Amino acid sequence: MNWLLLLEQVLNGFQLGILLFLLAAGLTLVFGIMDLVNLAHGSLYMMGAYFCATFTGWTDSFLLGALLAIPATFILGILVEVIALRNLYARDHLDQVLATFGLILFFNEFVRLVWGPIGLDIPLPAFLNSTVEVIPGVPYPTYRVAIILIGFFVAGLLYAIVSKTRMGMLIRAGASNREMIGALGINIKLLFTLVFGLGAALAALAGLMAGPILSVEIGMGDGILILTLVVIVIGGIGSIKGAFIAAIIVGLIDTVGRSFLPEILKLMVAEDSAATAAPAISSMLIYILMALVLAVRPQGLFPPKGVGR
Template sequence: MLLVVEQFLNGLQFGLLLFLLAAGLTLVFGIMDLVNLAHGSLYMMGAYFAATFAAWTGSFLLGALMALGATLVLGIVLEMTALRHLYGRDHLDHVLATFGLILFFNEAVRLIWGPAGLALPLPAWLTVPVPILPGIHYPAYRLAIIVVALLVALLLYLGVMRTRIGMLIRAGASNREMIGALGINIKLLYTLVFGLGAALAGLAGLMQAPILTVQIGMGENILILAFVIIVIGGIGSIRGAFLAAIFVGMIDTLGRAFLPNLLRQVLSGAAASTAAPALSSMLIYLVMAIVLVVRPEGLFPANRR
């Protein structure tokens, strides 16, 4: 029972982190029609900013807030100086240009912070276990990630569904030509959307930083899962990204936790430990393939958000 609850919460926590990364990516892709491979680099920069600012200020929370603001500004500057020139061009141009940005950010980090990774230590009050059920404790920081991510998801949903800017974002995801014809400043809307996406990626990175080592290229593997999520959920759909992220996080976490024991019934211990993570990943991509066949627009396309 203890293991099941812990792994369920781990899957929820991982899924919510994936949602923060995928939400910005799906908005940028759905509204701006921009394939941004450098989204994972913004995730990495959020982690590096948080580690640096926390070391400077001596405060984890202050460092996290400063990192969030820095990633937002970085995203706005990046959109205005580089990505704005890619609008309306072929997706292959987007892929090549943003892949170049990945290399740029990786080398910039190497020059500024060096090749060795950084650590982001947690304050003492976030390292204690918290009782969640009788006899069951869960790390306070992982619980804080779940609470913060759920709060951000709620605010993002209310912002997109209940505000004028959210109305414009939804309209842009459905018909960007129409909102341009109505006199909306498309460039400003795109800048705001990209800045929001960058901030969400940075938030995911800085929250993951205390769990994993902050290192060069840390956003590249997780970016693949973010693309899988927006394909499953539907490009431009916040609800789709949320549900697909939880689903993917659960499959990955529970598969890695419980598949080894199941496979040991028919395989050796070493073979089972090696095969379980691969099978967990394969199941995620199998689900994506099935969704593409059955519903190519995703489970919750933008016009049905």
């Protein structure tokens, strides 16, 4: 086995897992507290990337573009919640799915009208567009290392907010019994709006960090949303800890599986067949894991306190 390749793919798996966590953290809070199935969460991820590309072009600085894109998407999330989603809380999940799917179509066409059908690039500054030795003799892209470090920092900060602050206490209470905190005089509408805005900001952070690696294009959030939903199911709806651990697991399975399954399959089938089947089997492993978790622990690996008990 090529141990250097394994190390590189493990790091790539952590990087993918971090992006999935940033998406899943906001979505799992929205689902866990507001009981809202928001399929348009991937569109906020896309809007964060487009905002960053635009602000980077205006300021000629990726860092300034990123700092401006996060509050812009936070405000956009608040507007979406107030204008489009607030009336859906009392509706069943099918209505929510249909409405938020409509938002996906709206945002895709909005981006097409404003930015055009051709994707955008986000240029990196020179200090991020380089390599760093993770261990002696093993270079790895500096920007991908930065994604991993920022992701761990945000995960720790989010955990501290949810666990140690008054707003975090309200978030946890809302995830357990939102009717009760409303009866205690808490402004539940304001709480929902802030949680949705926080989820939008986290989605934007994931989108702007993925932008320089992937193409910033229409519909870029649609595919990753599916993996994000899998992460939420595995980790436990409403659980930040569960979202983080499940995201890392899914990222590692997807990345390492795609790299090493072809070599394993070559021992059993022809090379062309192995190369074709490996990506599909790697994706299947994620859904098989989700099915096993649902069978053994339907509430997820790390549900919020009071869930499933």
